[in-house]
Amino acid sequence: MIDLYTFGTPNGRKASITLEEVGLPYSVHTVHIGKDEQFAPEFLKISPNNKIPAIVDNDVPSEPISVFETGAMMIYLAEKTASPLLPTEPRARADVLQWLMWQMGGQGPMFGQANWFIGNQPDNEPAIERYVNESVRLLGVLDRRLADREYVANDYSLADIAIYAWHAGRIQSWMPAERPGQLEAFTNIARWQAACAARPAVVKGMAVPS
Ligand SMILES: N[C@@H](CCC(=O)N[C@@H](CS)C(=O)NCC(=O)O)C(=O)O
Structure with a gap:
């Protein structure tokens, strides 16, 4: 156990x-x-x-x-x-690992900082601008990645789990009100998010x- x-x-x-x-x-x-x-x-x-x-x-x-x-x-x-979830074939494995590390070093920390500054220092405009801009940039990267594949590394993998766990229900809580249009523009992310959310696990x- x-x-x-x-x-x-x-x-x-x-x-x-x-x-x-x-x-x-x-x-x-x-x-x-x-x-x-x-x-x-x-x-x-x-x-x-x-x-x-x-x-x-x-x-x-x-x-x-x-x-x-x-x-x-x-x-x-x-x-x-x-x-x-972590293939052994080298090309597929490298793909999963690079997107898992992208989540660990990019999406997680940037979303986390944006969320923290908006919640704890709402008047700290430079910090909020910095982390929200970087988060939106990362969302663009993810959306482009998902444009021609169902999951981040083609087949559902550890990378999807890591990215989804941070994505689900979080962004709406800290994305400033003047930015909502940007979220709706990420249509590939929306489709992927629904597919991940439907998995029983x-x-x-x-x-x-x-
Ligand atoms: N890089 C770490 C981050 C873990 C992390 O930030 N955990 C937060 C909750 S989401 C935590 O335990 N915070 C408590 C603290 O910082 O004292 C990981 O991926 O495991």
Whole structure:
């Protein structure tokens, strides 16, 4: 059994959707980041960066294996189950990994900063301008990528899970009111988002922790 330490955030959902997709049984432990539970010494032993999510795999021959950082976690789970979410064929694998890293280094941090400044420093116009502009640029990149393929790396993969978890229901919450037209223009993203949202594993994973 795998222990999942998580909270109801985009990064947390990346882990729970992946666990649902690969079909491994797991037990959920809520780490309430609003109550600073991520700083508890026991949690820091498995997640030294004091962030959720983290997993502990007890279904291994010797000591349990703990993994923090969602990108590493998703790759670990896909490899453990030989899942097609991370293909072994080099070209397809590189495609999935580059878009997974695009999410880890680009979409996640930029959406996160835009959301944070709009929520916490609404008068900080330079910061909001910077992060919203960069987020919109990234949305354009994603929309163009999806123009001639169903999923980000052709077949549904870890990349879609990571990007979807951050995309779903988030953008509307921080995109400034004067920008709504831009969102509607991303028609390829809208089609892809609906396809991801319809997957039973995505529905279940998005609801964790219940
Ligand atoms: N790069 C990390 C980011 C994880 C992250 O930012 N988690 C947030 C919630 S979405 C968190 O735990 N924040 C609590 C804190 O920063 O103290 C990953 O992908 O796992």
